[in-house]
Amino acid sequence: MLFHSPPFIALLLCFLASSLCLFGYWSGIEWLFRPQADGPATNIFTALCMLLISVAALLRPALSSVKWALLLLVLIFLLLRMSGVWLLQQISTWFVMPAVITDSPLFSHAMGLNTSIMLLLLVIGMGCQLWGYLRLAQAFSFVALFFPLQALIGYVYQIPDFYAEMSLLTVTMGLLLILANFLHTMQVDPLHALMSGHLGGRLARYQMLFGFLVPFALGLLLVSSFIESGLANRFGLYVVALIWFIFILVTASAVVQDKVERSRRKMEEHLREMATIDPLTKLYNRRKLIENARHELELSKRTDTTMWGLLLDVDNFKLINDTAGHAMGDKVLVELARVISSAVRKIDHVGRIGGEEFAIVLPGTDRDGALTVAENLREKVAAMWVPGWTDSYSPITVSIGGASSEGRVTLETIYTAADEQLYAAKHNGRNRVELEPDPQPDWELARQN
Ligand SMILES: Nc1nc2c(ncn2[C@@H]2O[C@H](COP(=O)(O)OP(=O)(O)OP(=O)(O)O)[C@@H](O)[C@H]2O)c(=O)[nH]1
Known part of the structure; x- marks a missing residue:
């Protein structure tokens, strides 16, 4: 040496x-x-x-x-x-x-x-x-x-x-x-x-x-x-x-x-960071997450594996902003980003795709795996402690909807399916996980239409 x-x-x-x-x-x-x-x-x-x-x-x-x-x-x-x-x-x-x-x-x-x-x-x-x-x-x-x-x-x-x-x-x-x-x-x-x-x-x-x-x-x-x-x-x-x-x-x-x-x-x-990273949470921004998700989808097609996409939305987030101010809302988002990042694997992709909406891409994952991750996330967020909010008001909860890449060719169809599940989770009372039970392939959707 x-x-x-x-x-x-x-x-x-x-x-x-x-x-x-x-x-x-x-x-x-x-x-x-x-x-x-x-x-x-x-x-x-x-x-x-x-x-x-x-x-x-x-x-x-x-x-x-x-x-x-x-x-x-x-x-x-x-x-x-x-x-x-x-x-x-x-x-x-x-x-x-x-x-x-x-x-x-x-x-x-x-x-x-x-x-x-x-x-x-x-x-x-x-x-x-x-x-x-x-x-x-x-x-x-x-x-x-x-x-x-x-x-x-x-x-x-x-x-x-x-x-x-x-x-x-x-x-x-x-x-x-x-x-x-x-x-x-x-x-x-x-x-x-x-x-x-x-x-x-x-x-x-x-x-x-x-x-x-x-x-x-x-x-x-x-x-x-x-x-x-x-x-x-x-x-x-x-x-x-x-x-x-x-x-x-x-x-x-x-x-x-x-x-x-x-x-x-x-x-x-700095410019690269600005183009790919969300400045508040330091997670991927919408653009970069979509880019990564597209790449993972192509990879899953080549390797014949399934990828899951989760959409996570904070429940009654407006209430936090209205009650404790915008700064408190930001604080919650930052803490949430930290919890989500630490709860997923290194190969997963996490991004903030909207105000209080996050997306998680789980490559090489089946429905059971996605359910475990989503439930784990929901529980971790519910146990999250944000000084000034959770100690004075209520726990923070999230609704999660998920869809898989199985039988699908485009990212848009996965996103639409996951969004439908998210809507269902909100509709069914929030603080819930809803994953599509049986992902419908594109050709079947086409047949139905
Ligand atoms: N503090 C903060 N608030 C934001 C940010 N982006 C969006 N919001 C707020 O997030 C809130 C989203 O509210 P809604 O779309 O009504 O959703 P919600 O209150 O979470 O209700 P549900 O999703 O139905 O549970 C709005 O008040 C936005 O102003 C942000 O970066 N920081």
Whole structure:
């Protein structure tokens, strides 16, 4: 399961790379800490800091005090390095390192300044992350990205000033830690907007890719002439600045676009809700219920099953309005909707199709099932408690009429039959359920006519 988590893989790789690097120092295997012969090496403290940071990030969130302690240790190393403290250089000589390394003219006690700044930004970013300031954490990682990116361009363009003492190994580990930090803070903007699956995000990702590749590739074509003219440094800086500028521009536009898209989606959702949901009871409105019922009818024809339709009407509802006011009537309707919804199955459809009239569609149900549901509903409504009405006046009751889809082809005929049963329930004294005893098929009705 852990291997499905990208930050875990990035952190593990960083952990392994830094461990191997330290092992290289200990065992005298130079290529483990100096990936290019005669090129810059990953300093022993850089490897140690990378190791501590990756361990801190890999630890479970519950071990936050250990995480803080490790980060603090790294911070102390970095501050000592940046203030040029002699002590740090001395400490490195205490490490048991083969003389072949320490005697080499290429051996350096000091971590490169660009590496120190990158690590400092990463540590601060991780601290923000632990504190819960994810956006700030992301911003620090974003700025930290500048250093390995600049070094990488330096390596490709062969401008030593650009990578200075940052080895390719340090570049890789730095990129892995930045990637892990990004993945940890993915749920907040601007990264969230950049990674969004919607059009804005997708477009921004392409823009980002080309915004990097195009200046980078053009620079690669032109850099040799600049090296000859001695202006390679300035040209390299121009390319890095250009890439950075494009990154910022694309990120900002992705955030704005994402915001616009989010509000558009919200509006669409609102409109869809308005078109299908009854605002008072939050049940389906008449239109949507009819649409669902038609769909269920077609399905029942295909699967050769029976569907039942119930019509439910509040008894003497006018009395509630006239006695306790319209607001009380609304309150009763809302409570009624809650009771009906909780009394039916998830696959049933409930809608408010008129003032105090509700309809329930019961797919795959026979007469006994429909009767059980209808009686259960009637009883539940009669036991319903609405403060201000049932405690002062009378219980609320409903009349229910029902008809089945058996032998019927259209929804209208089911509705008419159910309405007749509802009328009968009202006529026979209210607070009653009347279901058609023997649904008459259309062809029989036609024959009778
Ligand atoms: N509070 C409230 N009242 C509504 C709403 N829609 C319709 N009504 C009222 O519901 C009442 C329906 O009254 P009638 O059709 O006479 O039915 P009834 O009083 O329930 O009588 P029976 O159905 O015969 O038992 C009317 O007074 C409508 O104004 C609504 O959304 N809120």
